[in-house]
Amino acid sequence: MNLLAAHTDDGDRPVDGGTPKAPRSKRRRGAHERQRHGRLGEGDLTGLGHLLIFMLRRDRLWLPIWVLSLAALTAYFANAIAVVMDGDSLHAMTVLAKNPVMALITGPGYGLDEATVPRFVVGMYGVFLMLGAALMSILTISRHTRTEEQTGRAELVRANVTGRHTQLIAALVLTVFMNLLLSACMAAVFHFSEAAPEPLSSTFLFTIGIGTLGCVFAAVAAVTAQLSPFARAASGMAGAVLAVSFVVRGIGDMSSVSGGGLERLSWFSPLGWAQQTAPFTLDRWWPLLYSAGLFAVLVALSLILQSRRDLGAGIVAERLGRAHAGPRLSTPLALAFRLQRTNLMWWSLGVLLMGVVFGSFTGAMDESAADMPEEILQVMGGRSGLVDGYLGYMALYFAMIVSAYAIIAAGGLRAEESGNRSEPVLATAVSRGGWLTAWATVTLVGSAWLMLLAGLGDGIGGAASMDDWSLLWPTVVGHLAQTASIWALLGLSFLLYGLAPRLMGLSWIVFAGSAVLALFGQMLQLDEAVIDASIFTHIGQYPAEDLSAPATLVFLAAAAVLVGLAAIGFRRRDLVTA
Structure with missing residues (x-):
């Protein structure tokens, strides 16, 4: 009788007298609603640990190359400036840094009126380290998400016991870890360099700003990876967002230095938020809240978009070409x-x-x-x-x-x-x-x-x-x-x-x-x-x-x-x- 009842209820009634489960149809509707709205539910992250270890193994070469290269570049800037520049030459270079052309390229130049070596390094070279962290994040996300789908490897992974969002979340976790590691390595080499930056909290503010920017563009790449079925297009769209951010920030900073009226544009760029922390000058942490908020919004958006597309497809539908190529496509050129x-x-x-x-x-x-x-x-x-x-x-x-x-x-x-x-x-x-x-x-x-x-x-x-x-x-x-x-x-x-x-x-x-x-x-x-x-x-x-x-x-x-x-x-x- 119990076996008959259990079979009739399709497994919804426990045979051991425990708390009754919700009917299976309701459980399926709940799972469907979570997937439709992009919310993480039970089982959506199944296999996260194993897949993260697999990604770390695949990046056993690229991860140290990216992190150590950018950390070495930081060490080079900090030590070279401290060694080759005395007070007079540093003053001359900081005067140069305050002209509109350099503001366009490097940033607002906070603290360069009373320049020190740490301020000069942050003001002149920080933007290039930020661009490096952003590119590292974009390429890492694209490699572990859209490239995997495009080559068919993601289908093999999804055939195992893994959740719908596991691969995307694992790629984001890996990229955030890379940016945290990058921030720590940069802080170490900068703090112990000839520049001798003080206080230590300003050093961490500088490097955490770089890592935070990298996380923001990891989230940007997570969104663009849902839009196009091709890895190159997804990376290109994320790179375009980075380029626009750089230009908007550059126009705002150039206008600010030259006395124009467009200085507010710097606040519409994630690059601008990282630079507006002004390490060793103003030491304000609150601009990073903009980066954290944008990261959270973009990650949620990427999960929603992933829930609304098929594996291997993109939100932007592919257009079917003609059945026969025209004469203009008769050559490889x-x-x-x-x-x-x-x-x-x-x-x-x-x-x-x-x-x-x-x-x-x-x-x-x-x-x-x-x-x-x-x-x-x-x-x-x-x-x-x-x-x-x-x-x-x-x-x-x-x-x-x-x-x-x-x-x-x-x-x-x-x-x-x-x-x-x-x-x-x-x-x-x-x-x-x-x-x-x-x-x-x-x-x-x-x-x-x-x-x-x-x-x-x-x-x-x-x-x-x-x-x-x-x-x-x-x-x-x-x-x-x-x-x-x-x-x-x-x-x-x-x-x-x-x-x-x-x-x-x-x-x-x-x-x-x-x-x-x-x-x-x-x-x-x-x-x-x-x-x-x-x-x-x-x-x-x-x-x-x-x-x-x-x-x-x-x-x-x-x-x-x-x-x-x-x-x-x-x-x-x-x-x-x-």
């Missing part, structure tokens, strides 16, 4: 352009708008020349050449921005191969060398196109603000000339892809080192031989400086040779296939 065109379109819009905005500050720079210290005027080309100096510096700045696009676009070829989409292309009459050369051609031309738009934006903004349209053509030429250095860096990226795709990350190391040397090599009083190691210091900042024809030709030839060697290496190595 046309296909490579088709695959890159959306990314290039958004970068084009962003670069053009940034150019117009940054160029519009030219008039303000010229009007404030009379009040600028000599240290600034010397760097920017003197009082009579301040406008040309500013526009030439912007050419160098945009070369670094477009280089980031170029490396990302080159990495798209590896994504095509690892996603098993290159194999069908190469199964046709397209050769390996032809496919790589086509992709490289589109990327090279796209980089030149972006520098052209940057020059047009800067030139239009500068000419309009100065009411001198003779500035337009020299500004465009100065920006386009920097394309040669970008192409040389691109050649290195493609060479690494052709020989050993796993080593493509070395391109980012070369890019970061070159950018730091170009921006701060003279400030750190480094030898010319060391500064010349930067790929961005050889062309010349036209119209403030004459262009170097030999350097341009060498870079162009190097790019051609490196792409050719990449094609040869790609033909000889094994292809990643299904």
Whole structure:
């Protein structure tokens, strides 16, 4: 009788006389409601510990590389500034740091009126450490979420005893742990450096601000991973949010230093929140509450979005293409352009708008020349050449921005191969060398196109603000000339892809080192031989400086040779296939 009753009740009535369970239909409705609204319920995090250990094992190489590299960069800045700068040189550099151009790049520069080495390190170099933490977080989240789904490995994991949100939460926990570890390592190397920062609480405020920013962009990447079914698009959207945050913060800080009315924009950027803590000056912790609140909101949003999509799909639905390709897609060059065109379109819009905005500050720079210290005027080309100096510096700045696009676009070829989409292309009459050369051609031309738009934006903004349209053509030429250095860096990226795709990350190391040397090599009083190691210091900042024809030709030839060697290496190595 009891067995019959238990069978009739479908397991809802206990046979041991315990508390009756809710009917199974209600339990299923409850679970469905939790999944629909993105709330974590019982079983949603099943297997979290095991999956987290698995992710740690997979990142046994990348985790220490990221953390130790950024910590070593912190140690380098702190020790180098303390060793090479005495009181007079530190004062000269802090005066330079308070000009609008440096505010655009580095931040508001709190405490630089009465500069100390810790304040200088935080004010001048903190933003680059923040960008490193943000990129670390974005790439980690994308690698452990959307890439796993795109390659089909997430389906195998979900076939085991794991909850619906386990993989996403495990990736977030791992990334938060990486940022905490990064903050601790940075605090240790900074505190025991030659800079001798005091008090210790200010050191922790600085490094925790960096770690908090990394957590915010981990949450941003968690959201974008739900929107697109492709890892590259998800990472690109998160990177676009980071770029917008940097630009918004830069415009606000530049306006604040130059006496404009847009200083409030800095408070609309997570980068701005971290910098507004003002370590060693104001020591305020409360701006980090904005970061914590945004992190919580974005994590909740990512869970809701994940509950509303199928595994392997995205919230943004994929559009079906035509059954038959048109004649415009009959060549590998046309296909490579088709695959890159959306990314290039958004970068084009962003670069053009940034150019117009940054160029519009030219008039303000010229009007404030009379009040600028000599240290600034010397760097920017003197009082009579301040406008040309500013526009030439912007050419160098945009070369670094477009280089980031170029490396990302080159990495798209590896994504095509690892996603098993290159194999069908190469199964046709397209050769390996032809496919790589086509992709490289589109990327090279796209980089030149972006520098052209940057020059047009800067030139239009500068000419309009100065009411001198003779500035337009020299500004465009100065920006386009920097394309040669970008192409040389691109050649290195493609060479690494052709020989050993796993080593493509070395391109980012070369890019970061070159950018730091170009921006701060003279400030750190480094030898010319060391500064010349930067790929961005050889062309010349036209119209403030004459262009170097030999350097341009060498870079162009190097790019051609490196792409050719990449094609040869790609033909000889094994292809990643299904």
